Amino acid sequence: MKRLDIELVRKIFRSMTLMDDLFMSLFFNDQPACVEDVLDAVLPFHVTVQSAKTQQEYSNLYGRSVRFDIIAKDNNGKVYNIEIQRLKKGASPQRARYHSSILDTAMLQKGDDFTKLRESYVIFITETDIFGDDLPLYHIERMISETGKIFDDGSHILYLNTAYKGSGNSKAEKLISDFLTVSPENIQSKNLKRRFYDLKVNPMKKEEDTMCELLEQLIKSERDESAAEGRAEGRAAGKEESSNEIAREMLLSGEVPVEKIARFCRLTIEQVLAIKKSIA
Secondary structure, three states, X not given: OOOOOHHHHHHXXXXXXXXXXXXXXXXXXXXXXXXXXXXXXXXXXXXXXXXXXXXXXXOOOOOOOEEEEEEXXXXXXXXXXXXXXXXXXXXXXXXXXXXXXXXXXXXXXXXXXXXXXXXXXXXXXXXXXXXXOOOOEEXXXXXXXXXXXXXXXXXEEEEEEOOOOXXXXXXXXXXXHHHOOOOHHHOOOHHHHHHHHHHHOOOOHHHHHXXXXXXXXXXXXXXXXXXXXXXXXXXXXXXXXXXXXXXHHHHHHOOOOHHHHHHHHOOOHHHHHHHHHHOO
16 A cells, blocks of 8 residues: 655644544553543542553453453553544443443453452543533442432443533533644643644654554555445445545645545545535
Protein backbone atom coordinates (compact mmCIF):
# COMPACT_ATOMS: atom_id res chain seq x y z
CA MET A 1 0.00 0.00 0.00
CA LYS A 2 1.31 3.43 -0.96
CA ARG A 3 2.58 5.46 1.97
CA LEU A 4 0.20 8.25 2.91
CA ASP A 5 1.26 11.84 2.45
CA ILE A 6 2.51 12.94 5.87
CA GLU A 7 1.26 16.52 5.47
CA LEU A 8 -2.23 15.26 4.77
CA VAL A 9 -2.04 12.94 7.78
CA ARG A 10 -0.97 15.85 10.00
CA LYS A 11 -3.88 17.96 8.80
CA ILE A 12 -6.35 15.16 9.45
CA PHE A 13 -5.15 14.63 13.02
CA ARG A 14 -5.00 18.39 13.69
CA SER A 15 -8.69 18.57 12.77
CA MET A 16 -9.70 15.84 15.23
CA THR A 17 -10.96 16.00 18.80
CA LEU A 18 -10.79 13.44 21.59
CA MET A 19 -14.22 12.21 20.45
CA ASP A 20 -12.55 10.83 17.31
CA ASP A 21 -11.50 7.22 17.67
CA LEU A 22 -8.20 7.46 15.79
CA PHE A 23 -6.96 10.50 17.69
CA MET A 24 -8.19 9.18 21.04
CA SER A 25 -6.41 5.84 20.51
CA LEU A 26 -3.08 7.53 19.89
CA PHE A 27 -3.62 10.23 22.51
CA PHE A 28 -4.20 8.06 25.59
CA ASN A 29 -2.04 5.02 24.86
CA ASP A 30 0.71 4.75 27.49
CA GLN A 31 -0.34 8.15 28.89
CA PRO A 32 -1.41 7.50 32.50
CA ALA A 33 -1.24 11.20 33.45
CA CYS A 34 -3.78 12.06 30.74
CA VAL A 35 -6.13 9.34 31.97
CA GLU A 36 -5.70 10.78 35.47
CA ASP A 37 -7.01 14.13 34.20
CA VAL A 38 -10.13 12.39 32.89
CA LEU A 39 -10.75 10.39 36.06
CA ASP A 40 -10.10 13.35 38.37
CA ALA A 41 -12.82 15.27 36.50
CA VAL A 42 -15.54 12.63 36.94
CA LEU A 43 -14.68 10.96 40.26
CA PRO A 44 -14.88 12.50 43.77
CA PHE A 45 -11.36 11.34 44.64
CA HIS A 46 -7.90 11.53 43.09
CA VAL A 47 -6.64 8.56 41.12
CA THR A 48 -2.96 7.75 40.56
CA VAL A 49 -2.96 5.79 37.31
CA GLN A 50 -0.21 3.20 36.92
CA SER A 51 -0.95 1.99 33.38
CA ALA A 52 -3.11 3.05 30.44
CA LYS A 53 -3.64 1.20 27.17
CA THR A 54 -5.99 1.77 24.24
CA GLN A 55 -7.77 -0.66 21.94
CA GLN A 56 -7.15 -3.68 24.13
CA GLU A 57 -9.15 -6.79 23.27
CA TYR A 58 -10.50 -9.04 26.01
CA SER A 59 -11.63 -12.48 24.91
CA ASN A 60 -14.67 -14.24 26.31
CA LEU A 61 -14.37 -18.03 25.94
CA TYR A 62 -18.14 -18.52 25.89
CA GLY A 63 -19.41 -15.34 24.28
CA ARG A 64 -18.62 -12.05 22.62
CA SER A 65 -15.18 -10.51 23.01
CA VAL A 66 -14.71 -6.80 23.69
CA ARG A 67 -12.21 -4.21 22.48
CA PHE A 68 -11.86 -1.51 25.12
CA ASP A 69 -11.13 2.06 24.00
CA ILE A 70 -9.11 2.74 27.16
CA ILE A 71 -8.24 0.34 29.97
CA ALA A 72 -6.35 1.66 32.99
CA LYS A 73 -5.31 0.56 36.47
CA ASP A 74 -4.48 2.67 39.50
CA ASN A 75 -1.99 2.14 42.31
CA ASN A 76 -4.67 0.39 44.42
CA GLY A 77 -5.54 -2.17 41.78
CA LYS A 78 -8.82 -0.55 40.72
CA VAL A 79 -9.65 -0.96 37.04
CA TYR A 80 -11.08 1.71 34.74
CA ASN A 81 -12.61 1.30 31.29
CA ILE A 82 -13.28 4.53 29.38
CA GLU A 83 -15.34 4.36 26.19
CA ILE A 84 -15.89 7.15 23.64
CA GLN A 85 -19.29 6.75 21.99
CA ARG A 86 -20.71 9.02 19.31
CA LEU A 87 -23.72 6.78 18.59
CA LYS A 88 -26.47 6.35 21.17
CA LYS A 89 -26.79 2.61 20.53
CA GLY A 90 -23.10 2.16 21.32
CA ALA A 91 -23.58 3.34 24.91
CA SER A 92 -26.63 1.32 25.92
CA PRO A 93 -27.06 0.21 29.56
CA GLN A 94 -26.67 -3.38 28.40
CA ARG A 95 -23.29 -2.63 26.87
CA ALA A 96 -22.15 -0.93 30.08
CA ARG A 97 -23.26 -4.01 32.01
CA TYR A 98 -21.34 -6.31 29.66
CA HIS A 99 -18.17 -4.25 29.86
CA SER A 100 -18.38 -4.36 33.64
CA SER A 101 -18.76 -8.15 33.58
CA ILE A 102 -15.73 -8.56 31.29
CA LEU A 103 -13.63 -6.48 33.68
CA ASP A 104 -14.68 -8.77 36.53
CA THR A 105 -13.89 -11.90 34.54
CA ALA A 106 -10.39 -10.63 33.73
CA MET A 107 -9.58 -9.87 37.37
CA LEU A 108 -9.87 -13.34 38.89
CA GLN A 109 -7.73 -16.38 38.25
CA LYS A 110 -8.93 -19.95 38.67
CA GLY A 111 -9.49 -20.67 42.35
CA ASP A 112 -9.38 -17.02 43.46
CA ASP A 113 -11.80 -15.98 46.16
CA PHE A 114 -14.48 -13.50 45.04
CA THR A 115 -13.32 -11.04 47.68
CA LYS A 116 -10.23 -10.46 45.51
CA LEU A 117 -12.36 -8.59 43.00
CA ARG A 118 -11.16 -4.99 42.87
CA GLU A 119 -13.41 -2.01 42.27
CA SER A 120 -14.15 -1.34 38.62
CA TYR A 121 -15.37 1.74 36.78
CA VAL A 122 -16.96 1.77 33.34
CA ILE A 123 -17.12 5.34 32.00
CA PHE A 124 -18.92 6.21 28.78
CA ILE A 125 -18.15 9.60 27.24
CA THR A 126 -21.06 10.19 24.89
CA GLU A 127 -21.83 12.67 22.13
CA THR A 128 -25.55 12.67 22.96
CA ASP A 129 -27.52 12.80 26.20
CA ILE A 130 -28.28 9.08 26.60
CA PHE A 131 -30.74 9.57 29.47
CA GLY A 132 -32.28 12.87 28.39
CA ASP A 133 -32.17 14.57 31.80
CA ASP A 134 -29.79 17.36 30.74
CA LEU A 135 -27.03 16.57 33.22
CA PRO A 136 -23.29 16.72 32.52
CA LEU A 137 -22.58 13.54 34.48
CA TYR A 138 -24.62 10.48 35.44
CA HIS A 139 -23.55 8.04 38.18
CA ILE A 140 -25.12 4.57 38.12
CA GLU A 141 -24.92 2.48 41.28
CA ARG A 142 -26.75 -0.66 42.40
CA MET A 143 -29.04 -0.18 45.36
CA ILE A 144 -31.35 -2.13 47.66
CA SER A 145 -34.86 -1.13 46.58
CA GLU A 146 -36.47 -1.61 49.98
CA THR A 147 -34.02 0.54 51.91
CA GLY A 148 -32.49 2.83 49.29
CA LYS A 149 -29.02 1.85 50.53
CA ILE A 150 -26.18 1.27 48.08
CA PHE A 151 -25.45 -2.37 47.26
CA ASP A 152 -21.69 -1.99 47.46
CA ASP A 153 -20.37 -4.67 45.11
CA GLY A 154 -17.53 -2.46 43.87
CA SER A 155 -18.83 -1.95 40.33
CA HIS A 156 -19.54 1.58 39.10
CA ILE A 157 -20.87 2.99 35.82
CA LEU A 158 -20.70 6.64 34.78
CA TYR A 159 -21.81 8.58 31.71
CA LEU A 160 -20.25 11.93 30.75
CA ASN A 161 -22.68 13.79 28.49
CA THR A 162 -20.72 16.03 26.09
CA ALA A 163 -23.98 17.45 24.71
CA TYR A 164 -24.52 19.30 27.99
CA LYS A 165 -24.49 23.09 27.68
CA GLY A 166 -24.01 24.62 31.11
CA SER A 167 -21.93 27.24 32.88
CA GLY A 168 -18.71 25.33 32.24
CA ASN A 169 -17.46 25.81 35.79
CA SER A 170 -17.49 22.24 37.12
CA LYS A 171 -14.67 19.78 36.54
CA ALA A 172 -16.95 17.59 34.42
CA GLU A 173 -17.98 20.53 32.22
CA LYS A 174 -14.36 21.59 31.70
CA LEU A 175 -13.56 18.02 30.64
CA ILE A 176 -16.50 18.11 28.21
CA SER A 177 -15.02 21.26 26.68
CA ASP A 178 -11.61 19.57 26.37
CA PHE A 179 -13.10 16.55 24.60
CA LEU A 180 -14.80 18.78 22.03
CA THR A 181 -11.83 21.09 21.43
CA VAL A 182 -9.59 20.99 18.37
CA SER A 183 -6.93 23.55 19.30
CA PRO A 184 -4.31 22.83 22.00
CA GLU A 185 -4.41 26.38 23.35
CA ASN A 186 -8.06 25.94 24.36
CA ILE A 187 -7.50 22.80 26.43
CA GLN A 188 -7.94 23.40 30.16
CA SER A 189 -6.61 20.19 31.74
CA LYS A 190 -2.87 20.36 32.32
CA ASN A 191 -1.79 16.94 31.06
CA LEU A 192 -4.30 16.88 28.20
CA LYS A 193 -2.97 20.26 27.05
CA ARG A 194 0.60 18.99 27.05
CA ARG A 195 -0.36 15.91 25.05
CA PHE A 196 -2.33 18.00 22.55
CA TYR A 197 0.75 20.11 21.85
CA ASP A 198 2.91 16.99 21.57
CA LEU A 199 0.67 15.46 18.90
CA LYS A 200 -0.72 18.46 17.04
CA VAL A 201 2.11 20.99 17.19
CA ASN A 202 5.38 19.12 17.77
CA PRO A 203 4.80 15.43 17.00
CA MET A 204 7.82 13.15 17.08
CA LYS A 205 8.55 10.94 14.08
CA LYS A 206 7.45 7.86 16.02
CA GLU A 207 4.06 9.41 16.66
CA GLU A 208 3.69 10.56 13.06
CA ASP A 209 4.47 7.02 11.95
CA THR A 210 1.73 5.78 14.26
CA MET A 211 -0.71 8.31 12.80
CA CYS A 212 0.05 6.96 9.32
CA GLU A 213 -0.32 3.37 10.49
CA LEU A 214 -3.70 4.05 12.11
CA LEU A 215 -5.06 5.67 8.96
CA GLU A 216 -3.57 2.97 6.74
CA GLN A 217 -5.17 0.27 8.88
CA LEU A 218 -8.53 2.02 8.65
CA ILE A 219 -8.31 2.36 4.87
CA LYS A 220 -7.16 -1.25 4.45
CA SER A 221 -9.94 -2.61 6.66
CA GLU A 222 -12.51 -0.65 4.70
CA ARG A 223 -11.14 -1.89 1.38
CA ASP A 224 -11.08 -5.47 2.66
CA GLU A 225 -14.68 -5.16 3.76
CA SER A 226 -15.66 -3.66 0.43
CA ALA A 227 -13.98 -6.50 -1.46
CA ALA A 228 -15.41 -9.30 0.70
CA GLU A 229 -18.40 -11.05 -0.84
CA GLY A 230 -21.66 -11.06 1.04
CA ARG A 231 -20.66 -8.58 3.75
CA ALA A 232 -23.49 -7.78 6.12
CA GLU A 233 -25.50 -4.61 5.65
CA GLY A 234 -24.45 -3.35 9.07
CA ARG A 235 -20.76 -3.66 8.15
CA ALA A 236 -21.37 -1.66 4.98
CA ALA A 237 -23.12 1.03 7.02
CA GLY A 238 -20.19 1.12 9.45
CA LYS A 239 -17.73 1.56 6.58
CA GLU A 240 -19.71 4.45 5.13
CA GLU A 241 -20.06 6.09 8.54
CA SER A 242 -16.31 5.88 9.17
CA SER A 243 -15.43 7.41 5.76
CA ASN A 244 -18.00 10.16 6.23
CA GLU A 245 -16.65 10.99 9.69
CA ILE A 246 -13.08 11.37 8.41
CA ALA A 247 -14.34 13.50 5.50
CA ARG A 248 -16.29 15.66 7.96
CA GLU A 249 -13.21 16.28 10.13
CA MET A 250 -11.09 17.12 7.08
CA LEU A 251 -13.72 19.60 5.90
CA LEU A 252 -13.91 21.22 9.33
CA SER A 253 -10.15 21.78 9.26
CA GLY A 254 -10.60 24.00 6.18
CA GLU A 255 -7.18 22.92 4.94
CA VAL A 256 -7.88 20.01 2.58
CA PRO A 257 -9.43 20.40 -0.92
CA VAL A 258 -12.69 18.59 -1.65
CA GLU A 259 -11.10 16.57 -4.45
CA LYS A 260 -8.35 15.25 -2.17
CA ILE A 261 -10.88 14.39 0.55
CA ALA A 262 -12.94 12.42 -1.96
CA ARG A 263 -9.91 10.50 -3.17
CA PHE A 264 -8.59 9.81 0.34
CA CYS A 265 -11.96 8.68 1.77
CA ARG A 266 -12.99 6.80 -1.39
CA LEU A 267 -16.09 8.96 -1.75
CA THR A 268 -17.49 10.82 -4.76
CA ILE A 269 -17.09 14.58 -4.95
CA GLU A 270 -20.89 14.82 -4.74
CA GLN A 271 -20.86 12.87 -1.46
CA VAL A 272 -18.17 15.14 0.02
CA LEU A 273 -20.08 18.24 -1.07
CA ALA A 274 -23.22 16.87 0.58
CA ILE A 275 -21.29 16.40 3.85
CA LYS A 276 -19.89 19.93 3.50
CA LYS A 277 -23.40 21.31 3.04
CA SER A 278 -24.65 19.48 6.14
CA ILE A 279 -22.06 21.15 8.38
CA ALA A 280 -22.24 24.61 6.82
